[in-house]
Amino acid sequence: xxxxxxxxxxxxxxxxxxxxxxxxxxxxxxxxxxxxxxxxxxxxxxxxxxxxxxxxxxxxxxxxxxxxxxxxxxxxxxxxxxxxxxxxxxxxxxxxxxxxxxxxxxxxxxxxxxxxxxxxxxxxxxxxxxxxxxxxxxxxxxxxxxxxxxxxxxxxxxxxxxxxxxxxxxxxxxxxxxxxxxxxxxxxxxxxxxxxxxxxxxxxxxxxxxxxxxxxxxxxxxxxxxxxxxxxxxxxxxxxxxxxxxxxxxxxxxxxxxxxxxxxxxxxxxxxxxxxxxxxxxxxxxxxxxx
Amino acid sequence: xxxxxxxxxxxxxxxxxxxxxxxxxxxxxxxxxxxxxxxxxxxxxxxxxxxxxxxxxxxxxxxxxxxxxx
Amino acid sequence: xxxxxxxxxxxxxxxxxxxxxxxxxxxxxxxxxxxxxxxxxxxxxxxxxxxxxxxxxxxxxxxxxxxxxxxxxxxxxxxxxxxxxxxxxxxxxxxxxxxxxxxxxxxxxxxxxxxxxxxxxxxxxxxxxxxxxxxxxxxxxxxxxxxxxxxxxxxxxxxxxxxxxxxxxxxxxxxxxxxxxxxxxxxxxxxxxxxxxxxxxxxxxxxxxxxxxxxxxxxxxxxxxxxxxxxxxxxxxxxxxxxxxxxxxxxxxxxxxxxxxxxxxxxxxxxxxxxxxxxxxxxxxxxxxxxxxxxxxxxxxxxxxxxxxxxxxxxxxxxxxxxxxxxxxxxxxxxxxxxxxxxxxxxxxxxxxxxxxxxxxxxxxxxxxxxxxxxxxxxxxxxxxxxxxxxxxxxx
Numbered sequence: 148x149x150x151x152x153x154x155x156x157x158x159x160x161x162x163x164x165x166x167x168x169x170x171x172x173x174x175x176x177x178x179x180x181x182x183x184x185x186x187x188x189x190x191x192x193x194x195x196x197x198x199x200x201x202x203x204x205x206x207x208x209x210x211x212x213x214x215x216x217x218x219x220x221x222x223x224x225x226x227x228x229x230x231x232x233x234x235x236x237x238x239x240x241x242x243x244x245x246x247x248x249x250x251x252x253x254x255x256x257x258x259x260x261x262x263x264x265x266x267x268x269x270x271x272x273x274x275x276x277x278x279x280x281x282x283x284x285x286x287x288x289x290x291x292x293x294x295x296x297x298x299x300x301x302x303x304x305x306x307x308x309x310x311x312x313x314x315x316x317x318x319x320x321x322x323x324x325x326x327x328x329x330x331x332x333x334x335x336x337x338x339x340x341x342x343x344x345x346x347x348x349x350x351x352x353x354x355x356x357x358x359x360x361x362x363x364x365x366x367x368x369x370x371x372x373x374x375x376x377x378x379x380x381x382x383x384x385x386x387x388x389x390x391x392x393x394x395x396x397x398x399x400x401x402x403x404x405x406x407x408x409x410x411x412x413x414x415x416x417x418x419x420x421x422x423x424x425x426x427x428x429x430x431x432x433x434x435x436x437x438x
Numbered sequence: 439x440x441x442x443x444x445x446x447x448x449x450x451x452x453x454x455x456x457x458x459x460x461x462x463x464x465x466x467x468x469x470x471x472x473x474x475x476x477x478x479x480x481x482x483x484x485x486x487x488x489x490x491x492x493x494x495x496x497x498x499x500x501x502x503x504x505x506x507x508x
Numbered sequence: 509x510x511x512x513x514x515x516x517x518x519x520x521x522x523x524x525x526x527x528x529x530x531x532x533x534x535x536x537x538x539x540x541x542x543x544x545x546x547x548x549x550x551x552x553x554x555x556x557x558x559x560x561x562x563x564x565x566x567x568x569x570x571x572x573x574x575x576x577x578x579x580x581x582x583x584x585x586x587x588x589x590x591x592x593x594x595x596x597x598x599x600x601x602x603x604x605x606x607x608x609x610x611x612x613x614x615x616x617x618x619x620x621x622x623x624x625x626x627x628x629x630x631x632x633x634x635x636x637x638x639x640x641x642x643x644x645x646x647x648x649x650x651x652x653x654x655x656x657x658x659x660x661x662x663x664x665x666x667x668x669x670x671x672x673x674x675x676x677x678x679x680x681x682x683x684x685x686x687x688x689x690x691x692x693x694x695x696x697x698x699x700x701x702x703x704x705x706x707x708x709x710x711x712x713x714x715x716x717x718x719x720x721x722x723x724x725x726x727x728x729x730x731x732x733x734x735x736x737x738x739x740x741x742x743x744x745x746x747x748x749x750x751x752x753x754x755x756x757x758x759x760x761x762x763x764x765x766x767x768x769x770x771x772x773x774x775x776x777x778x779x780x781x782x783x784x785x786x787x788x789x790x791x792x793x794x795x796x797x798x799x800x801x802x803x804x805x806x807x808x809x810x811x812x813x814x815x816x817x818x819x820x821x822x823x824x825x826x827x828x829x830x831x832x833x834x835x836x837x838x839x840x841x842x843x844x845x846x847x848x849x850x851x852x853x854x855x856x857x858x859x860x861x862x863x864x865x866x867x868x869x870x871x872x873x874x875x876x877x878x879x880x881x882x883x884x885x886x887x888x889x890x891x892x893x894x895x896x897x898x899x900x901x902x903x904x
Contacts, residue, residue: 153481156471164468165484176466188711208714219569223576226560230531230582257565360489363464
């Protein structure tokens, strides 16, 4: 048995093993990877979606209210840090997809507009998973949820680009399937003053309907098919981080039960949308897109 | 002590293992660790048996076996 | 240096926040609170006040940011009115349970629909079940003094509750009355810097209270309210000792000696009522006045102590509680407080001044007379009297 070694390991990782999340959940995986970069001198604000049950196991200061309170409490903490002259502390504010795109959407927009000094992270598992898989503004087209039993009819909000349009200093998409890229982006966000936004789509085997063992594999497919491309917008300049040739979206959609009902036409539609997005990103790569 | 809720548990074939660290990197629950001697060990107190480590292992050194037989 | 000049309630409140050295002020404008926060913005702009003023995008965020800042060790001040307080409803539940000593001015204004911009008390009284201490003020001076007292009460480790400092929109917020702004050094001496003994969010000194059960948390808030009654009175006495002004703590008894009946008023109407009571006393009528300063915690013991002296209490409710057990919010509270006394006065109840209509001297005289009559007969004519439906002559 290696219990003592593991206890030491958990202290180093800043997260306790054995969270209350489902097997294969991307939440604890994200926080394990993120905390490595963020380090001990960090306050994490936020709560809500079930992926964030992982936050109850972290070993650094954590404060949350409810999931309808994204970015706002962090605004208060940020002001308190300024009042105390503590500019050494990294402030992270996290929210789920429902919080970020629906109920607290205005709060993120307002914090971005005020350029609050914080790293706002959207942990996007693409539905209200805590209440048992209901559609959110970040649920993708065609996905089954308990409130879209025949598949979602509208598209996913493009929150990273919406936040970028606020002219904040830094916006990035990141993935737990590409940990080095994720670490680099958090490192960069840490080094910049003002409002930084990181969007990460994390796997939810329970809500997406797939074998938990494939959690990382499916997330990687999301990136490799360009459904969830990796890019960053720094000072208005777009940089596409992973330009590998796109795999067909069918590989990503077919790996998940939530897209089981999609017809050939619908899959073709998704492929078309993804192609347009990829072409658009590549055409604007290394260019100033926010003026 | 935590209750064991998993049906399957990971088991490593140390002979096959190349010490690449992928299992430790991707384990969502931080319950896989590579020791200083490059030995893969699991925290069976908290492992949920999701199987991500076995799936991500590039050489198939980790297999999921029925709980209790690891 | 201390100075005295004519000052509107909102400006006095801004000076209160300044003197208390509020570290963080998250606020969103709403009539009639707006001048309070624009006054704070001016005090910051001219270098008089040093505070982090967060111009938030709505009241929900204002209170949420207040929660974050208070937990992170900042003294927090905010303010709102009416629909704004209602929009804050969800976050307003957080500070009492988390025991965060936030002070918020509730500049009273009636609620929709058909609510005007002028005051009644439903907006702040809606908060009565959440765990906020609610103090009501009569004029600018009392607003300023009550804000300073509020921090002292809220930040008492035995209490750790948020305090709402309530005053009528327009009648207090926008009416200038002579106000003394005490010396900053003297306030600093009386009100030490804020430090929460339970919370510290800083990574190097992180401290969080252990999780409690829902029941234990709720009982904790209830007990703090019970303790707060003594603390509120003591703070008022201490404040008077230092600054020369006091407000009676929980209630103020005015011209009550030998009275057979009393009116209970709150907020700005009290000034008018005091004048009427003086006149009626001169006419030989045995009526007194109780100003209810502290609505939460409700001064139950205080009322039980003084109630047997009177045959009737006329409660003036500038609020509605539709479908209640009988009448306005204060009347129902008072009835419960006195219910099991063997000797208790009858309770007359009046709705007046709703949506900020003037509470006239004639109306007060009418309510006093009705209460005196109830005292004589030992019963009231009706559960609640909507005073404004009677033609009581000219508005003066």
